[in-house]
Amino acid sequence: MAGFRDKLARHFLNQAEVWGGCDLSLDAPHVYTLQHPVTVHSLCPRMAPLTTSSLKTRGRLQLPNSRGFRFSIVSVKAKGTRVRRYSSRELRVYSASLKKKYTLKVRNGLSQMLEFPQERTNRLKWQTFRPNEPGEVTLAWYGPLIEDAVIKLALEKGRGTLLVWYNSQSKQFKTGGLYLCRRLGVGEKPEWRWV
Amino acid sequence: MAASNSLGYIIVDGVEGQIRGASLVVDFRGIPLDFRYTDPIRPSRLERVLYGSALDTYLREDLVLQSLLGAVEVKPQLWLCNDLDLLVPLRETGKVRAAFLASSSHAPLEAVGNIESAAEPNAVLLQADAVSAPLRVAFPPNTKPDEAQQAAEFLVEAAKMMELLEPFGRIQKAFLSLNED
Numbered sequence: 001m002a003g004f005r006d007k008l009a010r011h012f013l014n015q016a017e018v019w020g021g022c023d024l025s026l027d028a029p030h031v032y033t034l035q036h037p038v039t040v041h042s043l044c045p046r047m048a049p050l051t052t053s054s055l056k057t058r059g060r061l062q063l064p065n066s067r068g069f070r071f072s073i074v075s076v077k078a079k080g081t082r083v084r085r086y087s088s089r090e091l092r093v094y095s096a097s098l099k100k101k102y103t104l105k106v107r108n109g110l111s112q113m114l115e116f117p118q119e120r121t122n123r124l125k126w127q128t129f130r131p132n133e134p135g136e137v138t139l140a141w142y143g144p145l146i147e148d149a150v151i152k153l154a155l156e157k158g159r160g161t162l163l164v165w166y167n168s169q170s171k172q173f174k175t176g177g178l179y180l181c182r183r184l185g186v187g188e189k190p191e192w193r194w195v
Numbered sequence: 196m197a198a199s200n201s202l203g204y205i206i207v208d209g210v211e212g213q214i215r216g217a218s219l220v221v222d223f224r225g226i227p228l229d230f231r232y233t234d235p236i237r238p239s240r241l242e243r244v245l246y247g248s249a250l251d252t253y254l255r256e257d258l259v260l261q262s263l264l265g266a267v268e269v270k271p272q273l274w275l276c277n278d279l280d281l282l283v284p285l286r287e288t289g290k291v292r293a294a295f296l297a298s299s300s301h302a303p304l305e306a307v308g309n310i311e312s313a314a315e316p317n318a319v320l321l322q323a324d325a326v327s328a329p330l331r332v333a334f335p336p337n338t339k340p341d342e343a344q345q346a347a348e349f350l351v352e353a354a355k356m357m358e359l360l361e362p363f364g365r366i367q368k369a370f371l372s373l374n375e376d
Binding site for chain 1: 223224225226229232234254258262263324326327354357358364368372
């Protein structure tokens with residue numbers, strides 16, 4: 001009878017009975033706990049971390065500057081203690097040996113440096129004065145130079161610079177400049193002129 | 196020994212995995228009074244990995260710079276460097292005035308000795324002579340204005356007799372020469 005009423009209702013009234021309250025019996029979810037406790041092994045049991053206070057007492061801590069705190073590499077040196085550091089390949093590093101490795105030798109090279117010439121670039125474009133004589137063009141100006149202290153001059157043609165060797169014992173300080181000029185015409189050679 | 200009218204140039208160079216440094220003290224004519232250089236230091240790859248950027252700072256500032264400044268016998272009145280990172284440690288270690296010096300592409304200022312503020316903090320443009328573009332000069336933080344002014348006047352005085360940036364190039368040439376040896 002109920003089925004017949006349902007069919008009539010669906011046919012004439014567009015009604016359909018909706019069944020609810022299904023008797024679903026779902027199992028409660030299982031909650032698993034970690035069965036295996038995680039153990040932490042210390043690789044360097046003898047290594048004590050250096051704190052800022054301990055660094056301060058050793059005088060190794062640099063005060064903060066514009067780039068923040070900086071710790072000198074010397075601070076983490078373990079003197080007399082073998083500090084082992086492990087990488088994935090079980091490589092051992094003995095940081096105590098770093099200080100010995102970075103001893104630096106400073107050499108005196110004054111005698112070699114005295115043999116090096118000074119270099120002057122062509123600054124003609126900045127120089128307002130030109131010693132142009134009729135029929136002459138100025139190619140370059142080199143300066144400032146101490147004319148009376150010059151031992152040797154050489155023009156490096158590739159770069160257009162002038163190499164200058166001074167007498168290092170000279171007491172002269174009077175400055176000047178050196179122009180490179182050339183007369184217009186075939187076969188004319190450039191000439192130097194102190195001003 | 197302190198030399199009057201002298202400039203000190205210092206370079207700490209890091210190329211091809213090695214660090215080395217040199218200092219050159221010259222008189223106002225550019226004639227060398229003192230030249231020191233260090234043997235190159237080559238930290239291993241492992242050391243670079245272990246110590247990271249701290250290693251570079253340590254080698255440049257604590258080791259090379261301090262060793263050079265300690266070895267120099269003729270003390271200049273002004274230290275010059277062309278690396279801004281060296282400026283503060285140079286001032287702190289050198290115990291004398293220090294400045295960073297570099298070229299600029301700025302148009303010439305009106306007169307020799309003129310100073311104009313540069314874009315960077317603590318930096319100025321200085322017209323050191325009449326035959327070049329103004330130089331970019333930077334001073335360590337907290338430099339007093341009168342101290343900076345004195346240093347600028349000192350540079351202008353030196354520029355009457357020498358090209359102020361030239362000694363940096365001479366040091367680099369010396370490095371090349373030492374490499375060949």
